[in-house]
Amino acid sequence: MMTFAWDNYKRYAWGNNELRPLTRNGHLGNMFGGLRGASIVDSLDTLYIMGLMEEYEEAKEWVQNNLDLNSNGEASLFEVNIRYVGGLLSAYYLTGAEIFKQKVMELGEKLLPAFNTPTGIPRGVINLGSGTSWSWGWASAGSSILAEFGTLHLEFLHLSQLSGSPLFTEKVMNIRKLLNKIEKPHGLYPNFLSPVSGNWVQHHVSIGGLGDSFYEYLIKSYLMSDKTDQEAQKMYYSAMEAIETNLVQKSPGGLTYVAEWRGGILDHKMGHLACFSGGMIGIGADDGPAGQRQHYLDLAAEITHTCHESYSRSATKLGPEAFRFDAGAEATATRLSDRYYILRPEVIESYMYMWRLTHDPKYREWGWEAVEALEKHCRVDAGFSGIRDVYASTVSHDNMQQSFFLSETLKYLYLLFSDDDLLPLEDWVFNTEAHPLPVIHKRCLQEHSATQDHGQTNLE
Numbered sequence: 001m002m003t004f005a006w007d008n009y010k011r012y013a014w015g016n017n018e019l020r021p022l023t024r025n026g027h028l029g030n031m032f033g034g035l036r037g038a039s040i041v042d043s044l045d046t047l048y049i050m051g052l053m054e055e056y057e058e059a060k061e062w063v064q065n066n067l068d069l070n071s072n073g074e075a076s077l078f079e080v081n082i083r084y085v086g087g088l089l090s091a092y093y094l095t096g097a098e099i100f101k102q103k104v105m106e107l108g109e110k111l112l113p114a115f116n117t118p119t120g121i122p123r124g125v126i127n128l129g130s131g132t133s134w135s136w137g138w139a140s141a142g143s144s145i146l147a148e149f150g151t152l153h154l155e156f157l158h159l160s161q162l163s164g165s166p167l168f169t170e171k172v173m174n175i176r177k178l179l180n181k182i183e184k185p186h187g188l189y190p191n192f193l194s195p196v197s198g199n200w201v202q203h204h205v206s207i208g209g210l211g212d213s214f215y216e217y218l219i220k221s222y223l224m225s226d227k228t229d230q231e232a233q234k235m236y237y238s239a240m241e242a243i244e245t246n247l248v249q250k251s252p253g254g255l256t257y258v259a260e261w262r263g264g265i266l267d268h269k270m271g272h273l274a275c276f277s278g279g280m281i282g283i284g285a286d287d288g289p290a291g292q293r294q295h296y297l298d299l300a301a302e303i304t305h306t307c308h309e310s311y312s313r314s315a316t317k318l319g320p321e322a323f324r325f326d327a328g329a330e331a332t333a334t335r336l337s338d339r340y341y342i343l344r345p346e347v348i349e350s351y352m353y354m355w356r357l358t359h360d361p362k363y364r365e366w367g368w369e370a371v372e373a374l375e376k377h378c379r380v381d382a383g384f385s386g387i388r389d390v391y392a393s394t395v396s397h398d399n400m401q402q403s404f405f406l407s408e409t410l411k412y413l414y415l416l417f418s419d420d421d422l423l424p425l426e427d428w429v430f431n432t433e434a435h436p437l438p439v440i441h442k443r444c445l446q447e448h449s450a451t452q453d454h455g456q457t458n459l460e
């Protein structure tokens with residue numbers, strides 16, 4: 001599947017951000033501020049892990065000769081960080097090729113002006129040339145989005161590790177400090193925050209879109225620190241407790257789900273994006289309050305089961321963008337506009353983590369069902385495409401092979417069917433785009449301070 005997706009991207013869309021498999025051309029879009037080759041940068045580590053060395057070499061060569069970081073467009077800070085910074089970092093850590101380090105440091109520097117706000121909370125959009133930044137037009141009252149400014153921590157810590165400069169860490173620790181200090185309604189973190197006043201702008205809480213990877217980066221910051229970052233640990237488990245108290249629900253049919261919260265009123269819907277939380281709660285099971293391990297493992301398994309149900313209950317065996325638990329619905333989309341599937345990874349991501357944690361064969365069976373469904377409904381002559389309605393037995397394709405399909409969906413599937421010693425979870429943490437970053441082991445930190453004592457500045 002990876003070779004097929006890659007070969008078609010290469011043939012019809014090389015250097016563009018994504019492949020349009022029906023029209024057989026490339027798509028650039030406006031998310032990455034004029035940066036190109038998102039599918040290449042997102043694929044580097046997947047190709048390498050899969051042993052597709054020829055393809056990896058051509059990807060690396062493109063980065064070396066063609067990845068131009070001197071663009072002057074408006075980029076999503078979040079998307080550039082998770083795909084480009086994350087992709088280059090993990091390519092560097094896996095292969096040791098200097099070019100990736102060089103590129104990622106250059107790009108990291110370009111993102112720093114986004115933090116020049118009264119609170120240090122970055123705005124969502126940055127011009128990579130001028131450094132000017134602003135908020136998304138659709139975000140209420142010029143606010144910044146929790147899942148965007150809360151999904152920088154892992155990458156920025158590694159930028160500091162690689163450069164020896166504390167600046168990157170300082171920027172994200174400042175975000176952490178503000179979030180830790182600010183009052184939280186019922187212990188919950190709303191999705192919109194003003195970068196000017198540092199106050200919440202709306203009381204909408206979600207573990208799906210707009211909130212999701214903020215929670216993911218709390219527990220992963222703790223794990224990536226070799227379990228030394230106790231502040232992240234504390235924030236994660238308190239957030240989980242509040243989510244369980246206020247958002248976690250059981251449907252009449254016995255399915256556990258995580259609803260959304262709007263100023264105290266529950267919206268009984270779960271987005272596909274929220275399905276990453278099965279895996280997240282699973283990897284966080286070991287380090288919560290005493291006696292909670294089994295509880296978290298059960299919750300993780302229940303949520304993953306619910307997400308699998310959202311797939312099983314469709315004609316294509318792929319899940320919708322959002323499914324509901326009201327008006328008689330149980331894990332199905334009720335609105336036409338929620339019925340699409342754009343090759344997203346989150347459900348498969350949870351299968352992979354739950355497989356690693358439990359070795360229950362059902363997770364591989366569910367993963368295989370997804371493979372068959374992707375092959376049947378999303379494979380077209382020139383690549384893979386999203387579909388517009390998972391409930392229609394004759395599918396209509398959306399003509400887009402998303403870069404996260406190569407970086408996440410296919411990587412998580414590959415890991416699901418690989419041995420546990422391929423990227424062991426004790427040593428690697430996946431960023432939210434599935435780019436593996438190494439755990440910064442305590443012994444490494446000790447060596448680091450020892451080398452610093454001898455006048456050296458970085459870890460190599």
Ligand code: DMJ
Nearest residue numbers: 213344345346404432433
């Ligand atoms: C990816 O870019 C990342 O997983 C992000 O956290 C959420 N959206 C897509 C995949 O669905």
